[in-house]
Amino acid sequence: MEFVLDDLKVSVKNFIVSTSFADISKLEDDTLIFREGYFDSMGLMSLITFLDENYQTNTKDSDLIEENFESINAIIRFIERKREIS
């Protein structure tokens, strides 16, 4: 399970780095990606499309809160919560 979780984190982190052109060495699992300026509106839209297509999160208007997307850890929790629901 730990291995799978690590894979998930790496995948999300790689996506953020490739989309934002951020320096991967500075991006921690708890970095606040919106407050720190890694992502703007286009970044968030790309992230949601990435999660919906790869992790079937089926993101709704009501999911658009900071707690679900503010950091890599928050995104992982969001994916896991959505998996539990489905």
Place this chain on the structure above:
Amino acid sequence: MNSSKQKFSKDIIKLKNIAETCNTIVERLRKEVLEGFRRRGGVIGISGGIDSSVALALSIKAFGPEKVLGVMLPEKDSSHESEMLAKELAEKFGVKTQTEDITQALEGFNCYTRRDEAVKRIFPEYSPENYKMKIGIKQNPGNQNLPPIFSLVIVDLKGNEFSKILPINEYLQIVASSNFKQRCRMSMLYYHAERLHYAVIGTPNKHEVDQGFFVKYGDGGADIMPIGKLYKSQVYELAKYLGIPESIIQRTPTTDTYTAVQTQEEFFYQMPFHLMDLIWYGYENSYSAEEVAIALTMEPDEIRKIYMNFMRKHQTTAYLRMSPVHF
């Protein structure tokens, strides 16, 4: 805080001397267009909205009604009310008008087909005959720190609404297709401007320019923007002073771009104009969230989040305001 800085209040952006503001704009219009561009007058796209109405009235003051052409540019999705109000305005000011229906040009570009293809990928049941559509931001900027993103809404014949967050590719395709409308209008305005040796007078206000609520080389494509530094509430102050018809002043600003009815607040701004004007002023002039919150009876945290939202919109749309890079 700078000691010369005025205390923040609800009246802080109220024009001190409307006649003087009006004269300054009119003088600048005259100077730039007649002396700078060496053009004989102005062409302006009139939609029946407050911004184009004020820009038209200012142009008439600058060049005289005989040197201004108002062009109405409807297409099959635009409201008939827009055209009616634009006609009322032109009659009141005694200015020449021309109607150019751009529907066929848009069909030539496959504007509607390209847009509807993207909508169908999200809602396979969608057809333009059975549904109206619009896109808009649903988040409240005062209660969160996430950047705003767009949702797609379709409305059936009974008025039932269905909404989904827009995936990035569909969002980009819908916006790119719809932008044909503003770019066709720009082309037509330049046709008339060149035919008459006039300049194209743009209509974006301060919010549209600063927050990027315009189409690059569409409504952002003009020679001069006489209200580009005015807040929306100041545009309304000028409208009353210039005698714009009450029917236009009272109308809620709409986008008039998508088939479903949609206000500009719903589409993009997410808050009423009078509030947005004041908070933007506070943001731009470095007033603390606490000082603005007291004057507007809001929470400082709410103001901070709105400041952040403004900053994001300004940064995200910087590309739209950039001129071509020459090297």
